[in-house]
Amino acid sequence: MTIINSIDVNEWIKNKLRHNEERYLHSLGAQEAAKKLAAEFGADVEKASIAALIHDNAKCYKYEELLKVIEENNFPVEEVIKNNRKVVHAFVGACLAQKELGIQDEDIINAIMYHTTGRINMSLLEKVVYLADKIEMKTRPPEQINKITNVLEETKNMDKAMLISFDMTIKSLIDRKLSISIKTIEIWNDLITKS
């Protein structure tokens, strides 16, 4: 059981995702994966566990509700992010983690905030949560998991695993005719240049 500021985080996330059993399972899977990754790559296991468990806490909100949370809390979110329906839940999730759970740790907040788009110069914790979201074993397709974990096992390099993950994400966004966040393009350019 994880208690933050007298709130049982497990119950909190269960309630947030009560209308979507699969999303809750996904969150538990991400928590498990994040703990393993954190232990392997030297990130803070406790922070990784919390951030991954609650990364999708706003995923069940309707688009209008997401915008309302941002407005009501005066949470700073760029216009381009607000307009992206697929991405905005991550920023609202960070806002709610701050507001409802009272989480002040910037690294945890950023890990939640950038779990969808990524961004350049991600911290170790941000990378752990980003990858855990993609390789959790409870709901993600094995083919996707294997592509990323194979690279991780072979290279022991998170950036290389991130690159293969962004490769899949960007291709899928193009196939589905969805917009690509500028933050995703920036980290793609950064990783591909360094690889």
Ligand SMILES: [Fe+2]
């Ligand atoms: Fe998400």
Ligand SMILES: [Fe+2]
């Ligand atoms: Fe997720």
